[in-house]
Amino acid sequence: MTDIDAIPAPPDAGSRAAQELPFATPGGVSRMVNAAVAAPSVHNTQPWRFRRVDDATMELYADLDRLLAVTDPMGRGLGISCGAALFNLRLAIRMTGHEARVKALPDPARRPDLLATVHAAPGDPPDQDERLLYDMIPHRRTNRFPFDGRRLPRDVFVDLVHAAYAEGATLVLVKGRTARRVLDMVGAAEGTLAAENSYRAELACWTDPGRRFDGVPGHAVGPRPRNGELPMRDFGLGGARPSADFEVDPQIGALFTRGDGPLDWLRAGQALQRVLLAATAHGVAASMFSQPLDLRPAQHRGDQAGPLGHVQMLARFGYGSPARRVPRRSVFEVLDPVEVPRG
Numbered sequence: 001m002t003d004i005d006a007i008p009a010p011p012d013a014g015s016r017a018a019q020e021l022p023f024a025t026p027g028g029v030s031r032m033v034n035a036a037v038a039a040p041s042v043h044n045t046q047p048w049r050f051r052r053v054d055d056a057t058m059e060l061y062a063d064l065d066r067l068l069a070v071t072d073p074m075g076r077g078l079g080i081s082c083g084a085a086l087f088n089l090r091l092a093i094r095m096t097g098h099e100a101r102v103k104a105l106p107d108p109a110r111r112p113d114l115l116a117t118v119h120a121a122p123g124d125p126p127d128q129d130e131r132l133l134y135d136m137i138p139h140r141r142t143n144r145f146p147f148d149g150r151r152l153p154r155d156v157f158v159d160l161v162h163a164a165y166a167e168g169a170t171l172v173l174v175k176g177r178t179a180r181r182v183l184d185m186v187g188a189a190e191g192t193l194a195a196e197n198s199y200r201a202e203l204a205c206w207t208d209p210g211r212r213f214d215g216v217p218g219h220a221v222g223p224r225p226r227n228g229e230l231p232m233r234d235f236g237l238g239g240a241r242p243s244a245d246f247e248v249d250p251q252i253g254a255l256f257t258r259g260d261g262p263l264d265w266l267r268a269g270q271a272l273q274r275v276l277l278a279a280t281a282h283g284v285a286a287s288m289f290s291q292p293l294d295l296r297p298a299q300h301r302g303d304q305a306g307p308l309g310h311v312q313m314l315a316r317f318g319y320g321s322p323a324r325r326v327p328r329r330s331v332f333e334v335l336d337p338v339e340v341p342r343g
């Protein structure tokens with residue numbers, strides 16, 4: 001199992017290790033991949049694979065065996081998850097003083113599963129913001145527990161909006177009646193999904209997986225909202241868990257991209273992760289709602305984009321008790337083994 005709390009600190013700027021190409025040593029490869037796999041993923045499926053090409057280049061692949069065939073047949077959730085991992089990988093490369101040059105979907109006709117080639121080119125040392133975001137990687141968690149109702153200060157929310165913008169996406173905060181309407185829509189989607197046997201069966205494969213190092217463990221699901229005030233995904237646990245009061249006036253962010261194809265999903269994932277790391281740096285917790293998006297392939301094919309584009313994720317922000325970490329598969333399970341350099 002990957003100990004994401006133990007992602008080693010980057011080498012000191014100016015040291016020999018800091019000049020080293022990121023994938024030149026087993027230690028470097030492991031630091032890069034450990035950072036990438038700490039990303040959030042739909043149902044913690046961790047639908048990624050990595051292949052080291054040379055000392056400066058890594059490829060990121062979609063692991064199609066981990067695609068959620070019922071709720072994510074087009075691979076939107078998979079693409080967003082891999083985009084989040086890609087953002088972490090880019091940050092980890094920046095910590096070595098290299099620029100991370102990304103070619104997204106370099107060969108879509110022949111290798112649609114090859115999502116990105118990431119090449120480390122000579123660059124400037126990382127700036128303070130990049131260091132801060134990198135430091136937050138092991139601390140970011142999905143928090144499905146009640147928040148205390150405190151509002152995010154305006155400057156904090158502005159920072160999150162900038163984080164999304166920097167990655168080519170748009171983040172909008174919805175509050176009050178609009179937030180309630182959005183949550184009603186999420187609740188309706190949760191109800192529709194929960195009535196489908198195929199959805200429940202797929203979810204069961206990824207819930208409380210016991211000794212596996214993927215899926216969502218019971219401890220991470222959180223309590224059932226007592227008055228049904230928040231449509232938290234219940235991961236099939238239903239009434240089996242305790243109930244609690246959640247915040248009455250939730251703060252919801254909606255993340256948009258202009259288009260709605262594989263490149264946009266990768267972009268959304270990078271933006272999502274940048275937003276979540278920036279939130280973590282401000283002590284702000286977050287959980288996600290993607291139930292309406294799970295229904296989209298069936299119900300919204302050919303959707304026209306709204307003025308801001310297509311919604312790719314809904315997130316709930318606030319302040320709460322720390323959530324526990326959920327497991328990750330080890331570097332060796334996600335990395336093409338023959339490509340690990342000799343130490």
Ligand SMILES: Cc1cc2nc3c(=O)[nH]c(=O)nc-3n(C[C@H](O)[C@H](O)[C@H](O)COP(=O)(O)O)c2cc1C
Pocket residue numbers: 038039040041042043044076077078080081084140141142143144215216233287288289290291325326
């Ligand atoms: C594309 C995507 C969709 C997600 N949808 C939901 C969701 O609907 N409900 C939820 O509680 N968590 C959702 N999550 C959060 C994942 O379940 C979570 O990232 C995963 O279990 C790993 O846990 P961690 O974020 O604490 O590392 C989603 C994450 C991603 C990347």
